[in-house]
Amino acid sequence: MTGKTAGLPELGFDPKAAELFELMVAPVRSWVLLTGLELEIFEHLESPCSARELAGRMGLHPLNTRIFLDAATAGGFLRKEDENYQNLAFVNQYLLRKSPVFLGGMLYNSRYYWLDGLDQMAEQIKKGPLPAQEPKVTEDAMWQTMCQGLAASQRMMITSLAIEAARQVPGHENFQKILDLGGGPGLVGMALVKEFKQAKGVLFDQPGVVREAGKYIKSEGLEARFNTMGGDFTSDDPGRDYDLIWASSCLYFARHDLKAMMKRILEALKPGGVFINLHEGMEKQGTSPSAAVLSMLLTSLRGEPDMMFQKGELARAMAEVGFDPIQTRQVKTPWSVFELELAFKPEA
Template identity: 35%
Template sequence: MVKMPDPQSDFSVFGDMFYGAVASRLLMSAIDLAVFDHLEQAASAQAVARLLPAHPRNAQLMLDALCALGLLRKSQGQYQNQPPTSEFLVRGKAVYLGHWLQLADESWQDCLGGLTDKIRSGPGQAPPDEHWNAAAYCERFTRAHAATSLAGVARQMAAIVADAPGFDACRRMLDLGGGPGVNAMAVAQANEGLAAVVFDRPEIVAIARGYIDEYGMSARVSTMGGDYLSDDIGGEYDLIMVTDSLYYGDAELDQVLAKCRQALAPGGLLVGVHAVLTEEATQPAKMVLAMLPEALAGQAALPERGFLARAMARHGFAEISSRMAMVAGAPMEVNVGRRPAEA
């Protein structure tokens, strides 16, 4: 007689992983169909099916599943958006995140569609217009980045930067690789005496100027277009902020940090906030998975914790400190250093 197995582990984790894919596809289908636009007021499944339009029974099954995910609530057969859904997933709202999710979904679908082949054969060669650094992609990414910044990231970044020693005395700041400029605006709002410069590619700062004008910050936040690896970035800054952009090898990272040190006034601060990997590049799980499409395509990879502090030390920054902070539910490494005062 064969003894029945006595498993010591719980296999439900595999089901959780598998059904997570169902949840993400359901979310994206709801966004593509603009389901949430029709549920600011309570409505029946039949009414939603007519508006989409969609198959009545399948529309109800979808709405019930969205309730199961916590995106909708249902009472007496009527469906309505939950507060976060109303705030972030209804087109036309001030902070609509649908475009950000669709951009992420595109990169994931390309990855998932050929995941096994990519693992076997390597990244291959991406067409120039599909590279993550291509102008068209950068423009879409910048607008998506603006949405997430407005959704709370900018406020969190501003709190991190404002915690740096001597922040209240800073009067001139550079946001290097500042994208849409929303983070720079939030930092400027945290210090009434601070003027900020957003530096990024010319086509990116053109987008930033639109947000700066829209939110009435043009008197205190300006832009400068260029390539910070090769172009002048200005000088005499009391503070340089670099968020989520210094993902380079040591040679290019050293080039950027040398320019930052030179651009800072004596005693000026450099604050860097970046996603990093820990535990031999296996954690945090959210960041490992989020960067997988780009990493498998050979287009990007996250560094391990400590990369920026080591580089800052190589370039003579003083009073270097490092800590972890949560930004939009993900752990980020915060590094602060100071250009030594002139002897």
């Protein structure tokens, strides 16, 4: 018997075939993450804890708690030693509410946009958009979670990028007035105001969002140097005489008339002022970057507005209204590849 099996050819596994099996369990891994967040299980696993102890503490089913915790360990969220489970370091960093870079709320909310309705994909391809199920949350709770998620991503990657970009502008030492357009909780605008010590700043966003942003401004102690304006940036005047206007991932809401939006931004700047904009730039005929394309699949099938710009689309709209010069570069973030534009208002 041994002699016979020894003579068999080696089984060759194509890594691409293995990838297909991995893909089949990928949604389970995502759902383990979302369930851990929903039940706030990670909040209880900063220190080692057994399944029985956790189930007792949280009023859960003991056997299914153990099964879930084993899966969360297999899925790369926890470590298990003897009978005890504990969060891995990145879970403590990004998935605990007390963390300044808590991403859990934003990830949990993305579920509606990225994952809910996956089982209707085939039907929507056959028949077209099906009615969406709106998330069931109050408006205030929605703004709160949105700002919390945006605050985490701003702290993690956008504020340092904004400061670095602004420091490339000649005369940045003299910035007096800065606008954070569509800035959510406003951490980017506040970081810029802190960097350029003589500057004052304004956050312009929807009224519910600036209400929420007020808490962040207070906690930074910047009330005297950083104001808010609530309104609709597609129609309302954001003020005048800015040296720097920063906008990131928000101009899709103005894409129905991009030229008018760019004109409003140009008018709001001082002569010689700069508009710095960060956004996705789709390439390869709408098939790249993959994270951006895949995350928008379900909302696009549901017929919701296209949230992406084509590479170079915003720079063209800037040039059309008179920004000159316009410098563009690509920026890699943990999420996707972005385009960053520095667009100058010509001196009078």
